[in-house]
Amino acid sequence: MHIAIVGSGYVGLVAGACFADLGHQVILVDNDQKKLDALNQGQVPIHEKFLPELLDRHRGRTLTFSDDLRSAVEASEAIFIAVGTPPTEQGNADLSYVESVARIIPSAINGYKVIVEKSTVPVYTSEWIRKIILRNAAAPDSFDVASNPEFLREGTAVTDFFYPDRIVVGADNERCASVLRAIYAPLTDGSYYRRANAIPRPDRAQIPPPLILTSTKSAELIKHASNAFLAMKISFINAVASVCEAVGANVQQVCQGIGTDSRIGPKFLNPGIGYGGSCFPKDLMAFRAVARESGYEFRLLDEVMRINEDQRQRFLRKVRNALWTLRGKRLGVLGLAFKGGTDDIRESPAILLVQTLVQEGCQIAVYDPAAQERAREVLNASIEYASDAYEAARGADALLILTEWDEFASLDLDRLHQQLKYPIVIDGRNLYDPESMAARGFTYYSVGRAAVMPEALPLQAGAPPRKASSS
Ligand code: UGA
Numbered sequence: 001m002h003i004a005i006v007g008s009g010y011v012g013l014v015a016g017a018c019f020a021d022l023g024h025q026v027i028l029v030d031n032d033q034k035k036l037d038a039l040n041q042g043q044v045p046i047h048e049k050f051l052p053e054l055l056d057r058h059r060g061r062t063l064t065f066s067d068d069l070r071s072a073v074e075a076s077e078a079i080f081i082a083v084g085t086p087p088t089e090q091g092n093a094d095l096s097y098v099e100s101v102a103r104i105i106p107s108a109i110n111g112y113k114v115i116v117e118k119s120t121v122p123v124y125t126s127e128w129i130r131k132i133i134l135r136n137a138a139a140p141d142s143f144d145v146a147s148n149p150e151f152l153r154e155g156t157a158v159t160d161f162f163y164p165d166r167i168v169v170g171a172d173n174e175r176c177a178s179v180l181r182a183i184y185a186p187l188t189d190g191s192y193y194r195r196a197n198a199i200p201r202p203d204r205a206q207i208p209p210p211l212i213l214t215s216t217k218s219a220e221l222i223k224h225a226s227n228a229f230l231a232m233k234i235s236f237i238n239a240v241a242s243v244c245e246a247v248g249a250n251v252q253q254v255c256q257g258i259g260t261d262s263r264i265g266p267k268f269l270n271p272g273i274g275y276g277g278s279c280f281p282k283d284l285m286a287f288r289a290v291a292r293e294s295g296y297e298f299r300l301l302d303e304v305m306r307i308n309e310d311q312r313q314r315f316l317r318k319v320r321n322a323l324w325t326l327r328g329k330r331l332g333v334l335g336l337a338f339k340g341g342t343d344d345i346r347e348s349p350a351i352l353l354v355q356t357l358v359q360e361g362c363q364i365a366v367y368d369p370a371a372q373e374r375a376r377e378v379l380n381a382s383i384e385y386a387s388d389a390y391e392a393a394r395g396a397d398a399l400l401i402l403t404e405w406d407e408f409a410s411l412d413l414d415r416l417h418q419q420l421k422y423p424i425v426i427d428g429r430n431l432y433d434p435e436s437m438a439a440r441g442f443t444y445y446s447v448g449r450a451a452v453m454p455e456a457l458p459l460q461a462g463a464p465p466r467k468a469s470s471s
Helices: 010-021 033-040 051-058 069-074 096-108 125-135 157-162 174-188 216-247 251-259 280-293 299-323 349-359 372-376 389-393 406-410 413-419 434-439
Strands: 002-006 025-029 063-066 078-081 113-117 143-147 167-170 211-214 330-334 363-367 398-401 424-427 443-445
Touching (some): 002 010, 002 069, 010 025, 010 063, 025 069, 051 157, 069 096, 078 096, 078 174, 113 125, 125 143, 125 216, 143 167, 143 174, 143 216, 167 174, 167 216, 174 211, 211 216, 216 251, 216 280, 216 299, 280 299, 299 349, 299 424, 299 443, 330 349, 349 363, 363 372, 363 389, 389 413, 434 443
Parallel strands (some): 002 025, 002 078, 025 063, 078 113, 113 143, 167 211, 330 363, 330 398, 424 443
C-alpha cells in the first residue's frame, strides 16, 4: 500500500518506519525542513530501540521524507495524521494542526482516500475532519475518515507496534475498514512473524494480534479511556502505597497479592513518584474536558491527577525526613527521563523534583543515561552532570533514584556505598529490596515499604534490618 504519514514526531516516525517494515511504501511528511534534512542524513532524532535499524533498512527506499503534503496525498491511498495535539490553557487538546492538514488534503484528492487519525484526539474529531474536507470541496464518496489509535510506549514503541495486544480500527463503513485491514494484514495473518529479519518477539507476546473493528467514535474513545485507565491504575497503587506506609505494610507484597488476580493483572501496578510523559498528563486533562463538554463530570479523573501530584510531594517529604534540612545539602540524583528507556523529559516527575530541590537550596549532581542533553535546556545551570551513577553519588549526603532505568537496578552497591558521604538512598522507583539494602549498610527509603537502616556495627548476616525513624 502507499501510505502518507503527516508529522514526524514520536508516533509518526515510529509508525512510518514500522509500516515500511511491513512492506508498504511510506512518505513521511513534515514542515520542519531541518528535521527532514537530519532524517535524510541518517540521524535518528529520538532514543527508541530498533528505530535506527528500521530507518537504515528503509530510508530512501520504501521510506522517504518530504515537506510536500499535496504530492504525498496524491501518491497515497491512506493518509495518517500524526501531528501534535498539545494541551490548551483549559486542558483541551489543541486541534489546529489537525485542522490545517485536513484543509490541504481536498486539493490533492485524486481517487478514494482514507484519512486516518493517529494522533490522540477527542471524540468527534473525525466528524470535524470530515466536515473540513467537505467544506473544501471534496466529493463525499472520495474519502473516509478512520481512527487508528496507537498504544505505543516510548522506549519500546517499535516492539509494541509489531507485537500489540490488539489493533484498533475505527471505521464507519466496509470500504474504509478494508484499507486498514490490508495495511495491518502482515501482522494479522502472521506473515510478518515468519520473516527472518522480523523485530524480535518479546516474552508472552501473542501472535497474531487481533484486529478490533469499531465505529470511529468508539476508537477515539478507546484511546482516551485506555490511557485514563492506566493512569488510574498507577494512582490507585500510589494511594495504596501511602496506606501501606501509614500502617507498616509492604506495597510490593500487596501488589503481588492483587496483581495475580487475572481480573486486575500485575502490569502498571508499580508505585513511584507519579506518572509523567507526553501522554498521560495531557490525555487525562483532554478526556476530562471532553467528558465535561459532553455533559458528564468525570471527577474520578480529577482524583487520579490529584494523587499523582501528591505523590511528588510525598517523595519530597521523604527526602526531608531523611535529611532534615535541605539547604546546602549535596544530592546525587539518578534519572531525569519520565521513565526508563527514553530520553524524553516532558512532564517528567524527576525534572519537577530536581527543580524543587534546587529551589530549596540543594546542590545536585545528576546522571541519566539518555536524557541529560535535553535536561540541560530546562534545568538550572548550577546542576552538575555526571558520567555515571557512581560519579553522581560521590560525596553526596544522599542518593535519590527518580527514573526506573534498568541499569539503576543493578548498581555495584559496595562501590556506591564508598562514594556516598552518607549511605542514604531514597528510591522513588522501588528498584531495591529494603532488607538487602540494610544488610549492605544503607539507610534506605522507598515507596509503600518501611524505611530501613543498617544494624549498628558489627553487621550480622541474616539479622532483620532495623526500621528507620520514618518512611
Ligand atoms: C503511554 C501508554 O502506556 C501507551 O499505551 C500509549 O500509547 C502512550 O502513553 C501514548 O498515549 O502515546 P508512555 O507515555 O510512553 O505510554 O509511557 P508508560 O510506559 O505508559 O509510562 C507513563 C508513566 O507512568 C511513566 O512516568 C512511568 O514511570 C509511570 N508508571 C508506569 C508508573 O509510575 N508505574 C507503572 O506501573 C507504570
